[in-house]
Amino acid sequence: xxxxxxxxxxxxxxxxxxxxxxxxxxxxxxxxxxxxxxxxxxxxxxxxxxxxxxxxxxxxxxxxxxxxxxxxxxxxxxxxxxxxxxxxxxxxxxxxxxxxxxxxxxxxxxxxxxxxxxxxxxxxxxxxxxxxxxxxxxxxxxxxxxxxxxxxxxxxxxxxxxxxxxxxxxxxxxxxxxxxxxxxxxxxxxxxxxxxxxxx
Amino acid sequence: xxxxxxxxxxxxxxxxxxxxxxxxxxxxxxxxxxxxxxxxxxxxxxxxxxxxxxxxxxxxxxxxxxxxxxxxxxxxxxxxxxxxxxxxxxxxxxxxxxxxxxxxxxxxxxxxxxxxxxxxxxxxxxxxxxxxxxxxxxxxxxxxxxxxxxxxxxxxxxxxxxxxxxxxxxxxxxxxxxxxxxxxxxxxxxxxxxxxxxxxxxxxxxxxxxxxxxxxxxxxxxxxxxxxxxxxxxxxxxxxxxxxxxxxxxxxxxxxxxxxxxxxxxxxxxxxxxxxxxxxxxxxxxxxxxxxxxxxxxxxxxxxxxxxxxxxxxxxxxxxxxxxxxxxxxxxxxxxxxxxxxxxxxxxxxxxxxxxxxxxx
Numbered sequence: 001x002x003x004x005x006x007x008x009x010x011x012x013x014x015x016x017x018x019x020x021x022x023x024x025x026x027x028x029x030x031x032x033x034x035x036x037x038x039x040x041x042x043x044x045x046x047x048x049x050x051x052x053x054x055x056x057x058x059x060x061x062x063x064x065x066x067x068x069x070x071x072x073x074x075x076x077x078x079x080x081x082x083x084x085x086x087x088x089x090x091x092x093x094x095x096x097x098x099x100x101x102x103x104x105x106x107x108x109x110x111x112x113x114x115x116x117x118x119x120x121x122x123x124x125x126x127x128x129x130x131x132x133x134x135x136x137x138x139x140x141x142x143x144x145x146x147x148x149x150x151x152x153x154x155x156x157x158x159x160x161x162x163x164x165x166x167x168x169x170x171x172x173x174x175x176x177x178x179x180x181x182x183x184x185x186x187x188x189x190x191x192x193x194x195x196x197x198x199x200x
Numbered sequence: 201x202x203x204x205x206x207x208x209x210x211x212x213x214x215x216x217x218x219x220x221x222x223x224x225x226x227x228x229x230x231x232x233x234x235x236x237x238x239x240x241x242x243x244x245x246x247x248x249x250x251x252x253x254x255x256x257x258x259x260x261x262x263x264x265x266x267x268x269x270x271x272x273x274x275x276x277x278x279x280x281x282x283x284x285x286x287x288x289x290x291x292x293x294x295x296x297x298x299x300x301x302x303x304x305x306x307x308x309x310x311x312x313x314x315x316x317x318x319x320x321x322x323x324x325x326x327x328x329x330x331x332x333x334x335x336x337x338x339x340x341x342x343x344x345x346x347x348x349x350x351x352x353x354x355x356x357x358x359x360x361x362x363x364x365x366x367x368x369x370x371x372x373x374x375x376x377x378x379x380x381x382x383x384x385x386x387x388x389x390x391x392x393x394x395x396x397x398x399x400x401x402x403x404x405x406x407x408x409x410x411x412x413x414x415x416x417x418x419x420x421x422x423x424x425x426x427x428x429x430x431x432x433x434x435x436x437x438x439x440x441x442x443x444x445x446x447x448x449x450x451x452x453x454x455x456x457x458x459x460x461x462x463x464x465x466x467x468x469x470x471x472x473x474x475x476x477x478x479x480x481x482x483x484x485x486x487x488x489x490x491x492x493x494x495x496x497x498x499x500x501x502x503x504x505x506x507x508x509x510x511x512x513x514x515x516x517x518x519x520x521x522x523x524x525x526x527x528x529x530x531x532x533x534x535x536x537x538x539x540x541x542x543x544x545x546x547x548x549x550x551x552x553x554x555x556x557x558x559x560x561x
Contacts, residue, residue: 109360109374109377109378110360111360111361111363111364111367111374111378112359112360112363114367116369116371116374117371117373117374144356145353145356145357145360145378145381146356146360148380148381149357149360149377149378149380149381150377152376152377152380152381153373153374153376153377156373156376156377157373185304185306185307186306186307186345187306187345187349190346190349
């Protein structure tokens, strides 16, 4: 292998989900097997790097000041769904069940990984709450120790908690739809039982 | 539960071994250093995917190999005939139960109980609190999924809080966020340990009485690091401890500093019990553990006796034998065959990692 090839492979290997073999395969594919695809890929990378940035309001991917969701007048801005990462937002969007707006934290509190409140996209959220446009905050963070701690932190340290009328809710944890009780693991079953509601 | 067949591949010094167990008594005989304990270790690995010798994965795999594998065929009270396959690699473990991959420890732990009697058990009486906590946590978590979940949550939240303290930039707000999760998990652990030790203590008292003629009552006592047991007051304790925790850069108080002690005639066994009493205490503890597993799950644990019979004098050996459940399967090791009065054993000879059944022993 040549030095330039090895340099390319080294950079590819640093990408998430790629190991030594897969980075080698991709490098060979781009340089030897399908070199015709290369210019288009380079252009796409350059264009994306130039154009894509964070939405100043919610932290979602955007190409203008606001992302497509924040710019959409039909979305309910008084309801804000707080998620950890952009893919979480995409998943909720795909469900089609939600017509409010979002706020992407780009992480959760985890001192082990060096993530504190300063690393999260909190200033923008605080500004949104202070503006008074938010009526309900839905916490859609993961159901683990770090997600739990982040929820506590948010409820204690946002203007919402300061006696204002903002309603704070957390999404439910329970059985996957279409799944039977039989195949759910014991931890999920327990939270499903704890989160039961009256049926009428 | 009965272990009907155990197959090992590249496990420690055992290149390949297949044991077909008939009946309820198997004896592995051989000189020191031949691999008898390795075979018991493999059988004990079934319960919690952990070695009773507290070993790293790397040590379990034969030197120069990268995967150790074991397959067990079990006769199980609730599941019927069950095949379990465990693969151990340097960095990972893989578990298959009846041809289905098991990915969550919570779905598996406690299904296949075994209890190991080993000479290292004396450390439970004499050794550090960490060893006792480890034993207690494994015993309770095996029978209570809620306890396991609380333990996992507690360890994770504690690690996060300690990382904050260590970084030296800890802010009250962030500490509070993790304490909110830490306190309820701690409360659950304390409650679980208190109830568990009460039951295990009663079982130990009964087992000890069978092992020792002179009716010296033996028991277990819980020494919680926090006397309070409700989440609210634990939260207050954690908050009050922040200044000191920050100085030491770690969480100083909590169930991760819990301990329990053994008593004989109401005095601390660690300081006052004789060598023989301490040995009887750990045997009684293991018998209590076996009884607890059976009581809680309805599954009879397999008893694995690592060189224990040889260490006891004939009178104590007889009493130990009469104290164990006659329906349980016993797999024992020793350098010489046991007395005829302990029943008919199926004998395997172990030499340099190879196992052969000895016929007409």
